[in-house]
Every structure is written in structure tokens, then in C-alpha cells.
Amino acid sequence: xxxxxxxxxxxxxxxxxxxxxxxxxxxxxxxxxxxxxxxxxxxxxxxxxxxxxxxxxxxxxxxxxxxxxxxxxxxxxxxxxxxxxxxxxxxxxxxxxxxxxxxxxxxxxxxxxxxxxxxxxxxxxxxxxxxxxxxxxxxxxxxxxxxxxxxxxxxxxxxxxxxxxxxxxxxxxxxxxxxxxxxxxxxxxxxxxxxxxxxxxxxxxxxxxxxxxxxxxxxxxxxxxxxxxxxxxxxxxxxxxxxxxxxxxxxxxxx
Amino acid sequence: xxxxxxxxxxxxxxxxxxxxxxxxxxxxxxxxxxxxxxxxxxxxxxxxxxxxxxxxxxxxxxxxxxxxxxxxxxxxxxxxxxxxxxxxxxxxxxxxxxxxxxxxxxxxxxxxxxxxxxxxxxxxxxxxxxxxxxxxxxxxxxxxxxxxxxxxxxxxxxxxxxxxxxxxxxxxxxxxxxxxxxxxxxxxxxxxxxxxxxxxxxxxxxxxxxxxxxxxxxxxxxxxxxxxxxxxxxxxxxxxxxxxxxxx
Numbered sequence: 001x002x003x004x005x006x007x008x009x010x011x012x013x014x015x016x017x018x019x020x021x022x023x024x025x026x027x028x029x030x031x032x033x034x035x036x037x038x039x040x041x042x043x044x045x046x047x048x049x050x051x052x053x054x055x056x057x058x059x060x061x062x063x064x065x066x067x068x069x070x071x072x073x074x075x076x077x078x079x080x081x082x083x084x085x086x087x088x089x090x091x092x093x094x095x096x097x098x099x100x101x102x103x104x105x106x107x108x109x110x111x112x113x114x115x116x117x118x119x120x121x122x123x124x125x126x127x128x129x130x131x132x133x134x135x136x137x138x139x140x141x142x143x144x145x146x147x148x149x150x151x152x153x154x155x156x157x158x159x160x161x162x163x164x165x166x167x168x169x170x171x172x173x174x175x176x177x178x179x180x181x182x183x184x185x186x187x188x189x190x191x192x193x194x195x196x197x198x199x200x201x202x203x204x205x206x207x208x209x210x211x212x213x214x215x216x217x218x219x220x221x222x223x224x225x226x227x228x229x230x231x232x233x234x235x236x237x238x239x240x241x242x243x244x245x246x247x248x249x250x251x252x253x254x255x
Numbered sequence: 256x257x258x259x260x261x262x263x264x265x266x267x268x269x270x271x272x273x274x275x276x277x278x279x280x281x282x283x284x285x286x287x288x289x290x291x292x293x294x295x296x297x298x299x300x301x302x303x304x305x306x307x308x309x310x311x312x313x314x315x316x317x318x319x320x321x322x323x324x325x326x327x328x329x330x331x332x333x334x335x336x337x338x339x340x341x342x343x344x345x346x347x348x349x350x351x352x353x354x355x356x357x358x359x360x361x362x363x364x365x366x367x368x369x370x371x372x373x374x375x376x377x378x379x380x381x382x383x384x385x386x387x388x389x390x391x392x393x394x395x396x397x398x399x400x401x402x403x404x405x406x407x408x409x410x411x412x413x414x415x416x417x418x419x420x421x422x423x424x425x426x427x428x429x430x431x432x433x434x435x436x437x438x439x440x441x442x443x444x445x446x447x448x449x450x451x452x453x454x455x456x457x458x459x460x461x462x463x464x465x466x467x468x469x470x471x472x473x474x475x476x477x478x479x480x481x482x483x484x485x486x487x488x489x490x491x492x493x494x495x496x497x498x499x500x501x502x503x
Binding site: 048050073074075078080082084085086089090092101104106160 | 277280282283290371372373375376381382
């Protein structure tokens, strides 16, 4: 579980995060949603240690990040898997080398053991015939699968995904969403996903944290969204006509 | 403006400190070093050989054409070619060319990794990205004096061929010039410069690539800026080292 307490972050005069307090639960897909500029990327980067918060604490299963020594932080980072928006695969490496990279860097496994683990993970994300291809030779959806495989290869406790669906067609996006959710439950990982894709919210939003102008404006599950009267989240979610219709239908069913 | 430059210089030295911090596992680093040797050193040999051979030839021809006084001995062609090639052409001129060739390669490859979040990916995994990316380049460029040695040899060979086969001097006279008033310290001076230039070539383009912000267009701009600054620093270092090592 990741606990965030009273997190604040400013860039110059602009206060981006204004006292965020929330928890991201283990074994669940936790989604951070909000409009562009609401502070969700800054929150994610603060969780990852890329940004240092001005105030507040982030604790990973009781370990407060700001209190850790450099060595302890490095150790903690090996427990983190990250799927970047653009996949961030290493161009000079093949799919297999990309996936095996964290094992090569941080474990004492032999090349044969690394190969065995890489094959298992590649099979898990359903990548076929891509082991020896370079990232530039595979599709966007396959690149996302490689990124997920690389993120989970070292059995992370925490998985972070930044806009995992960006640039994907709706069908592939749902496949990737479901894959992340399955992996989260299977490996009992604390997964935090930064997204503004409402399909993802409705598909895998077990816990949703909604940010508006740097403030936590609402939190709950995908089921709670249909019942809530919180204007901020209703405005955001039902900005799409499709979701307005779904909400209407849902409410009629309940009546 | 001045504060901005000073802050950049400070940032550069802080980067150098970080490059030697938290080393990457040797089994991984070994592969990276061999890859950089291939990309930076071996891949540069062709262009260095071509330029050195022909510029050596031009130096020889121009020296010959300027020796209009019959009292000046012809062996001066060999002497002038040797001095120009060993003291300036091979170490400095080739390094400025390499600032364009290697420098833009280093800046654009690291800059692209920055733009595509590959550097963030390394950092999030707990890898010291500066050590991972820059240290192998520094070690690979320890072989740079080998490239300059080849440039010296081919420059003089080009001078000899242009001088002898162009009918400007005889082989005996040219070789007499090469041996005349030879000061071994000049070779040491050239290689000391080369080591310093190698460090500049590895680190300044890396600095511009690593700290660049923006997209593809900015990668191109960073490569240009890196080339300009690498060349400027090489020329300044050349002046300072010459003053320190050769001036009496």
C-alpha cells in the first residue's frame, strides 16, 4: 500500500499539488484521473521520486520515502515497475534484452535463468514471435506489452503506468487495461495508473482518485461514479455524451 | 547571461562528479564500453584516414609552392609537413572534426533517449543514468590517441606521396626533413592534448544531450550547440596547453 499525506509541490510561483492525502491499495488498480494540468503527472512523478515534494510524505508499506537513505531508496526502486506513456523501450536492444534488462542490472541470475524468466513474462503478456525484434519493428500495442513485461519481470511490489493507453486504438487499449488488471491481481501489486481515458476508468477503476487544479476533488470506485453528486467528477466524467447516456440508463435501471 | 554560463559550467562539473558515482555492474558496463569503442572509435577511422591523408598532401604541396627561394632547402617540405601534422593538424584539427562527427552522435543519441523517456526509465529502475550513459564513452575515448596516431601517420604519408609523386621533392629529401630537428617531446605534447580533447569530446556533447528539454527539433538544436561548445572548448584548451607545455 502507498500512503500519501498532505503532499504539496510547487514549480516557481505555481502550486501544482495542494495537500493531497490518499492511499493506493495493494492488489487493486488505482487510477489517478483529471484534466490536463490538474497535477496528475506531478503526483505520479512525486510517487516515483522524480520530483521531490515541498511538503508531505509518501510511504511505501510503512517506509517513508523522504526518511530513506540513498541505498534504501535504490533498494526501493528495484521494487518499482514503470510503464511509460511512450513505452520508453531502449532502442538499441531487442525485445528480449529490454525485458531482461532489470534482471541483468539488479540480480545475480545467470544468463540462462534470465532467459527463462524473460520467456515466462513475455508469454504472460502474450507477445508472440517478437523476442529478437527491435522496438522500432513492432506495433504500438506490442511495445506497450513489452513495457509491461519489463516492468513486472523483477516481481515488483509497485507498478506505475503513465497513460498506458495513449496512442492505442480502443480495442487494443482495453486489452492492455485488462492485462494490467490481471497482472495486478495475479502478483498482488499496488498499481497506480495515470490516465484521462474514461474507458479505462469504467473498465478497471477499482479505486479512482480525481484531481482538480491540484486538489483531491473526489475518490471512490467506478461504481461510485454513477451514484456520486460531486459536481467536479460528474462534470469531468460526463463531458462525453456517451457517458451521459450510460449514466441516464444506469439511473433508470435503479429506479 | 554571465550567471547563466557560470551555472551551466557548475552543472557540467556536477554532472562529471555524478558520472563517477554509483557505478553500473561490471558485466553490463563491459558490453557498453565495447559498443562505444565500436560507435565512437572504430566508426571514425574511415573519415579520419581520408581527411588526414589528403590534408597531409595539401600541407606538403602548399609548403613546396611557397618555397620560391632556391636557397631554402627542399627538405623543409618534409620538416613543415611533420611539424604541422604532429603539432596541430592531427590532434586539434581532427578533434574539431570529431566534435562534429562524434559530438553530434553523442548529443543526438542521449537527447533522443531523454525525449523518449528512456533516461527516466533508467532512473526509475534505480540505475545511475549518467554513469550508464557517459562513463563508457569516456573509457572508450581513452583509445582516441590511437585514432590520432593513425592520423599523424597518414597525414605524413599523404604529404610524402603528394611531395614525391607531385614532383616537388625527392623521397630522400622529404625523409631528411622528417628526421631533421626532431623533438620527441612534441609527440608527448600532441598526445597530452589528445587525452584532454578526448575527455572534452566525451563529456560536453553528453552534457548537452542529457540536459536537453523539448522534442525532436530541440535534439537537433542541442547537437548544433554541442558542436559549437565542444569546438570552442577544444580551441581554448589547445591554446592553454600549448602555452603551458611549449612556451619557455
